[in-house]
Amino acid sequence: MRSSTLSKATMGRLPLYLQFIRTVQTENVSSATVARALGLGEVQVRKDLASICPAGMPKIGYPTERLREDLEAVLGMKQTIPAVVVGAGKLGRALMAYDGFREYGLEIAAAFDTRVTDSSHERKPILPMEEMTGWCREHEVHIGILTVPAGAAQEAADQMVNSGITAILSFVSVPIRVPDTVTVKHENIALSLACLKIVAGMSNETTEEDSHGSEDL
Amino acid sequence: MRSSTLSKATMGRLPLYLQFIRTVQTENVSSATVARALGLGEVQVRKDLASICPAGMPKIGYPTERLREDLEAVLGMKQTIPAVVVGAGKLGRALMAYDGFREYGLEIAAAFDTRVTDSSHERKPILPMEEMTGWCREHEVHIGILTVPAGAAQEAADQMVNSGITAILSFVSVPIRVPDTVTVKHENIALSLACLKIVAGMSNETTEEDSHGSEDL
DNA sequence: TAGATTGTTAATCGATTAACAATC
DNA sequence: TAGATTGTTAATCGATTAACAATC
Structure with a gap:
């Protein structure tokens, strides 16, 4: 209510x-x-x-x-729930190491990647993609962060859905198709920066005809 | 108009x-x-x-x-303008390597960090903080990405402002104070993920009293 | 011409703000 | 009590949607 x-x-x-x-x-x-x-x-x-x-x-x-x-x-932060990173590239590994998630009741539990990478320097396991479905189901993980290259995004997303993940935070700049039961949020960093460029008035969009001087937003 | x-x-x-x-x-x-x-x-x-x-x-x-x-x-994407990364930690370096910025008319030109780090593996220079003001003024950089630890955020932001940067994309989870002439956008990844958790209905907020079943948003 | 699609004007909806009543 | 602050009701504002006119 x-x-x-x-x-x-x-x-x-x-x-x-x-x-x-x-x-x-x-x-x-x-x-x-x-x-x-x-x-x-x-x-x-x-x-x-x-x-x-x-x-x-x-x-x-x-x-x-x-x-x-x-x-x-x-905000549901009383209990910490696990999430996984899909795509253990630079960004994926940076997110794995980021400990600010805990403050918001989230914890990266593991990462998955198609290429078996050296995870000896990591505190959390980086596992091969094939193990994702089993692992996620076993550990009841329903949140995933998608940080694969654009070309691999759809296939990875499909596997995530197949692994029981129902919420995806995507850092991929192409849209992905998922069932209605899955929520996707796109986190487009380049786009955020581009918006900032616009708001800050650095684009070439400022016309001389606007004689008001600079607009205050 | x-x-x-x-x-x-x-x-x-x-x-x-x-x-x-x-x-x-x-x-x-x-x-x-x-x-x-x-x-x-x-x-x-x-x-x-x-x-x-x-x-x-x-x-x-x-x-x-x-x-x-x-x-x-x-959107002002006809011309590519430069940006700098402040804080060459894992996230900072991941962003440096990310080439999706170009699509939006932006390019990371360099990074700055208090500790002189090994940048031999990077394609772009990682320079000591002290050089930031001179470098940014010389290269006319007005956009910066802030990826330092929370404790160092305010000081780094001050230096950015001092370097002529007027738009900051901050990945730091604490608010920073800047003059009115500077635009700051906070990109809180943990928070985005937390919102997803809520939207996807994984928080403990779902009450049994809501007898409508699951809400469709 | 007929049909599909654009562009605009008016109506609805949701969110913010202003005014004010309630209360410790 | 008086004053500061909360909470709510009504008014305003902005954005979305619906209805329809314009046009290739």
Whole structure:
């Protein structure tokens, strides 16, 4: 019931709140403080927080500890669940070594690659692709990170689906086809950077006809 | 004039269109085709495309080549501009080696790190931090990718700003403070994965009270 | 001409913001 | 009590969708 009142937009901001709340040292924190820190509207913050934490107190604010717990609960970070990396290239291995996942209730358990690579320097196993299905089913892994070359993406994705993975974070720049039951999120780094280039006004798109001077966004 | 009619939402979809258009083999492409491929509304696609490409023809669609050119023009991909990586750890070096940036008119020119690292295996120079300001000013670099440890983020960001960088793509999970003239985009991979976990319904947030069965988003 | 497709105007929807009531 | 802060209701804003006119 409660979850149905959380809009998509609100949901997207919750991790942002959590990130900031974790840095707060005081016992209580007000919506104004959060808003200022994150550059959001005060009312928006209050509305968002009210939807997940009923412990806000007039004149005092939100108990930091309680707020953090509620955020973590809604975001499902109470328990750590395993994920696998598919494609143990440079990016794949960089992600394996990244320990920031744990803060968000996730842990890379293993990686898979078509070529048997030297994993002696890694703390986690890099296994041949053929073992993925068995391994994932055995360890009940349902989240995968896809970091293979574009040409191998579809085949790898198929194998992931076949291994019982239902959520894929893809770093591949080509779209992949999966059944409706599987969620794919594309993380296109080049694209993010390109957007930044545009927002920062570095593209050749700035026309001289716009006599307003530089637009403020 | 034209650019002012592009909403933020539309702008965000343009790279998506470009990605797909580049895969199209036919001479012309209809909004219906694009919509189907990307899972968007037909009218939405038409409205978006109409705002950047005046060459749409009833009964025929959009000339693929022309559409691609217009998209690239608006997205500022005609010319390649340089970017630097700050923090030559695993992720930083993985990004250096990634050649997908070029497709979006960007090129990693060099990396900087506090520790002088072995860059003999790299095709691009990894230079000591002290040289960043001079190097960036000389090469007129205004875009930077931040991949340092959280503890070093603020200092590194300050140096980037000082080097004339006005757009930062940050992979650091802590917020950084920069002047208003600098744009920062946070790329929190762990967070993306966490969102996926939620969307895919793997968090412990699913309540038994929701008797609708699984929600379809 | 007829039909398919584009482009635009109006209606709907969702999210943000403003105003204000509630409360410790 | 007075004041600061929360929570909610109504108004505004922006984006999407629906209906339809324009056109090759």
